[in-house]
Amino acid sequence: MQRDATAPRGRHAPPLEVRQDRQRRRLFAAAAAVFARSGYADATAEAIAREAGMSKATFYEHFANKEDCILALFDAAIDVVIEAMRHAGEEHAAEDPQARIHAAVAAFLNVLAGFPDEAQTLLVEIIGAGPRAMERRDRALATLADYIDQINRIDAERGDVPRLASWEDSFAIVGAVVELASRQLRTGEPTDIRALEPLVERLVFGLLHAAQ
DSSP: OOOOOOOOOGGGOOOHHHHHHHHHHHHHHHHHHHHHHHOTTTOOHHHHHHHHTOOHHHHHHHOSSHHHHHHHHHHHHHHHHHHHHHHHHHHTTTSOHHHHHHHHHHHHHHHHHHOHHHHHHHHTGGGGSOHHHHHHHHHHHHHHHHHHHHHHHHHHHTTSSOOOSOHHHHHHHHHHHHHHHHHHHHHOOSSSGGGGHHHHHHHHHHHHHHTO
């Protein structure tokens, strides 16, 4: 979800594949802004292209339609979230499970706080984007649940924490966190999404305590 400056033109212009990558990043940022401001239903390819400072033709070089655009944006955004959580967990791999959970939760919320338009697309607007989008969302939530279940299994094998009762416990954590974050994006409460961190940690540790 990194944003890039406008690429130079003429003989100093970067290679085609680099320009296309930059165009795609600009279109992602523009699409996130338009989806967050107008909602998916009212967003148009023309509005996204205009937000990016590009032509509609350029938009259609990258995406077949706005559904294709939101799906690609969703995939890119969820990859950033998962990578941030993995990186945080690896950085704190030598520490106790509480520190690793704290780091992973903080990483998730920091990404949402740093990219509010993309977060709105990831957690709110994707719900209204049709069956393909919902399938993509369900698969992404399952991937996050798999990650939590995997980390819990490793920690439990070390004897650091109890094993969660089921994979559904991991999915329940993901579902609760996503709904809390979605509510914050919709209502602005709490003011800073990162203020959800203590609540999320209580939820995780509550399930771990119940598994003892």
